[in-house]
Amino acid sequence: MAEKVHCSRCLREASAIENGIFYTPELEAEVREKVCLDCWNEWQRAEVMVINELKLNFMDPRAMPVLIAQMREFFALDGRPEGATPAAGLSALPPDVDLATPDSSDESE
Ligand SMILES: [Zn+2]
Numbered sequence: 001m002a003e004k005v006h007c008s009r010c011l012r013e014a015s016a017i018e019n020g021i022f023y024t025p026e027l028e029a030e031v032r033e034k035v036c037l038d039c040w041n042e043w044q045r046a047e048v049m050v051i052n053e054l055k056l057n058f059m060d061p062r063a064m065p066v067l068i069a070q071m072r073e074f075f076a077l078d079g080r081p082e083g084a085t086p087a088a089g090l091s092a093l094p095p096d097v098d099l100a101t102p103d104s105s106d107e108s109e
Helices: 025-034 037-053 063-074
Strands: 004-006 013-015
Touching: 004 025, 013 037, 025 063, 037 063
Parallel strands: none
Antiparallel strands: 004 013
16 A cells, blocks of 8 residues: 655655665654655665765674765755754754764763
């Protein structure tokens, strides 16, 4: 049966994803709920380019978070940078907050 989703990327009401390889169960649930089949198919192609361009090596545990971040951006899962449809959680933050939390290099154990 063809389910419909309201897609966070193309903003259409469109067919839901049927099959795919998702990286984590949490991501699968979120992507299935928010992304349409057409955009998913676009990601399948973009993913290959991202992996090649960033030279991601999945033997390296750091590669997966990078790919997931690219995917979240691709699907606008965290809202759009242009501010067209910011996610509710993000709009509460001051504009200059850096969500990436850079430079946590002094990790104490
Ligand atoms: Zn879409």
